[in-house]
Amino acid sequence: MAEAIRVIVAKVGLDGHDRGVKIVARTLRDAGMDVIYTGLHRTPEEVVEAAVQEDVDVLGVSILSGAHMTVFPRLLKLLAERDAEDVIVVGGGVMPEGDVAQLKALGVKEVLLQDTPPEAIVATIRRLVAERGPK
Numbered sequence: 236m237a238e239a240i241r242v243i244v245a246k247v248g249l250d251g252h253d254r255g256v257k258i259v260a261r262t263l264r265d266a267g268m269d270v271i272y273t274g275l276h277r278t279p280e281e282v283v284e285a286a287v288q289e290d291v292d293v294l295g296v297s298i299l300s301g302a303h304m305t306v307f308p309r310l311l312k313l314l315a316e317r318d319a320e321d322v323i324v325v326g327g328g329v330m331p332e333g334d335v336a337q338l339k340a341l342g343v344k345e346v347l348l349q350d351t352p353p354e355a356i357v358a359t360i361r362r363l364v365a366e367r368g369p370k
Contacts, residue, residue, distance in 0.1 A: 239267055239268055239269045240267075240268045240269070240292050240293065240360060240361065240364050241268070241269045241271075241289065241290065241291040241292050241293070242263050242268050242269065242270050242271070242291060242292065242293040242294075242295060242360065243270075243271045243272075243273060243282070243285055243286050243289055243291045243293070243294050243295070244256050244259060244260050244263075244270065244271070244272050244273070244295045244296075244297065245272075245273040245277055245282040245285075245294065245295070245296050245297070246273070246274070246275045246276065246277060246296075246297055246298075247277050247278065247279055247282055247296055247298065247302070247306045247310075248276070248277075248278075248298075248300055248302050248306060249276065249300060249302075250275075250276075250297075250298060250299050250300035250302070251275055251276070252299050253274075253275055253297075255297060255299075255327070255328070255349060256272065256295075256297040256327070257272065258353070259295065259297070259327065259353075259356060260272045262353040262356060262357060263356070263357060263360065266357040268357075268360070271285065271289055271291070273285055279306060279309040279310050279313055280313060282294065282296065282310065283310060283313040283314055283317060283319070286314070286319065286322050287317050287319050287322075290370075291322060292322070292323060292364050292367075292370065293322070293323045293324075293325055293360055293363065293364065294310070294314075294322050294323070294324050294325070295325045295326075295327060295360075296310065296324070296325070296326055296327070297326075297327045297328045298326065298327075298328045298329070298330065299328045299329050299349075301329075303326060303328075303330050303334060303338065304334055304337070304338075307324070307326060307338050307341060307343050308341055310324060311324060311341060311342045311343070321367065321370050323344050323363050323364065323367060324342065324343050324344060325343065325344055325345045325346070325347065325359070325360070325363070326338060326343050326345070326346040326347070327346070327347045327348070327349075327351070327356075328348070328349060329348065329349050330346060330348065335348075344363050345359055345363060347359060
């Protein structure tokens with residue numbers, strides 16, 4: 236039997252809304268994944284440190300605050316500095332469509348906006364990990 240996909244979900248910065256990320260975490264857990272939720276108000280450094288320490292497959296960051304064009308480049312840079320570029324970075328929340336293309340160009344593997352059905356989130360995570368292959 237294959238090992239469970241390990242996912243860390245995080246809220247970075249001043250964004251204080253975590254209902255959606257908690258639902259996503261529960262959905263992924265119910266689908267058989269190992270899920271860690273970092274809690275609110277984390278820094279990019281704290282999130283990357285947790286992702287490296289926990290040896291996760293996927294780092295999912297939920298942003299509703301509009302800071303995505305600052306947060307994601309910082310996360311990707313920190314992962315590169317930690318030689319952890321095999322961690323799949325996924326964004327979620329509320330972001331303008333034009334920014335989604337820019338985030339993907341920077342290295343964010345997928346952006347799942349607030350109206351993405353739970354089963355689509357699970358399928359996307361499984362697909363991205365399968366495409367990447369073993370760590």
